Amino acid sequence: MVHGTMKSLFFQSFADLGSLINYARSYITRASSSRLPRIPKKTSSKTVEVRCRGEFLYGVSPCLAAIQANRRKIHKIYIKPGVSEKKGVMKRSALDNVWKVAEKRKVDILRLDKSAMETLSGKKPHQGVVMDVSPLHFKKIEPSDCKLSATKRSENPIWLLLDELHDPMNLGAILRCAYFLGVDRVITTAKKCCPLSPAVSKASSGAMELLPVFAVQDMGEFLSEASHEGWKILGTCSSIHEDEMDDNKEVPVIQCSQYMVKEPTIIALGNEGYGLRGYIQKACSAMLTVTPCRELSEGFDSLNVAVAAGILLHTLQQNKKDN
Incomplete structure (x- = not known):
């Protein structure tokens, strides 16, 4: 009788242990599922x-x-x-x-x-x-959008204008810089420009998803209206060589470190190959450049447009802050 009782208790203890293990497993499962969503199993x-x-x-x-x-x-x-x-x-x-x-x-x-x-x-x-x-598309911008409220104007916003940029890697890197460095708006030409593709989003590390990009149909009219509304329009060039300035040799070339942002400003960046088009240069009141820190070899006088954008934007934002 005693032997039978001991045998019964022995098996009962194993049954209780099994229940305890099952309970622990179910508790862990419930706790995990409450924190993280369930993901389907591997699908071939x-x-x-x-x-x-x-x-x-x-x-x-x-x-x-x-x-x-x-x-x-x-x-x-x-x-x-x-x-x-x-x-x-x-x-x-x-x-x-x-x-x-x-x-x-x-x-x-x-x-x-x-x-x-x-x-x-x-x-x-x-x-x-x-x-x-679903794809992302450029937002539409009109010349009338250049008109700012008194409050916004006092903040001296910086807009970045991209003239016929073609390379998705460059566009992505510029958008990443623009987002990180506090650019208020990015504008591009409606034609002959790189679309907002997944390659651009990847190159921007996702900044393209967060920063809307606007496209303008008539760039000449847009810049004319911006100038009329008191915007300072600044072009960019790789060096102080006059042959870069086309027919607009009277526009001063200024080192970006020496320029102070004191009013709403549009910074225009040109195409990777031929830079800013002539009529956009004519709309600029000055051209900004990044000065090299060494004597350069012949034929090597410029930065990648995305690298130049990062240096220009950071310098101007710092100058605006210190002004």
């Missing part, structure tokens, strides 16, 4: 038909910025297996925001293998995440 790209409803935005920073800005419609999110998990537990990273927003907006998340992800991103560095999103 061979069984999934991927259809693009908009365009494929790739990279962690552009995707997160697009979610934060909420300017695009998100159709679907694709991730590479293992990008956000370690030993079955999701890591706390920037990607967690993608999952949370996707769950909140009821956007499907699908896992694709490496080959499929590279196909979606055009073999560009996607960092394990690609989103099917």
Whole structure:
């Protein structure tokens, strides 16, 4: 009888231990699911038909910025297996925001293998995440938008004007600088300019998602109206050589470090190859340049337009602050 009782207690203790383990597992599962959204299991790209409803935005920073800005419609999110998990537990990273927003907006998340992800991103560095999103377009700006309120005018805003910029890497880098350095508005030509593509967003590290870009149809009329409304229009050139100035040799060339922003200002950056067009140069009251810090070899007298933009903007913002 005693032996039977001991045997019964022995098995009962194991049953209680099993219940305790199951309870602990369920508690951990509930706690994890309450903190982080559930992600579907790996899906083979061979069984999934991927259809693009908009365009494929790739990279962690552009995707997160697009979610934060909420300017695009998100159709679907694709991730590479293992990008956000370690030993079955999701890591706390920037990607967690993608999952949370996707769950909140009821956007499907699908896992694709490496080959499929590279196909979606055009073999560009996607960092394990690609989103099917609606495209971004330039916002329209009219010459009448140059008119500012007295309060806004007193802040001496800086607008950046891009004249027929073609390279998406340059445009992306300039947008990143403009956003970081507090440019109030970025304006480009409506024609012969780089579109707001996923490549630009990636090069901008997502700044393109956060900073609206405006396009003007008639640049000459726009600059004329801006000048009439009291805007200071400044061009840029690579050096003080007169042959860069076309027919506008009377416009002074000033080192950017010596210029003080005292009124609303438009800074014009030219094309990577031929710079600012002649009629835009004529609309400028001065040309800014970045002075080299060494004697340069013949034929090497300029900076990349995005690098020049960063130096110019930082210098002018500092001068405005110190003024």
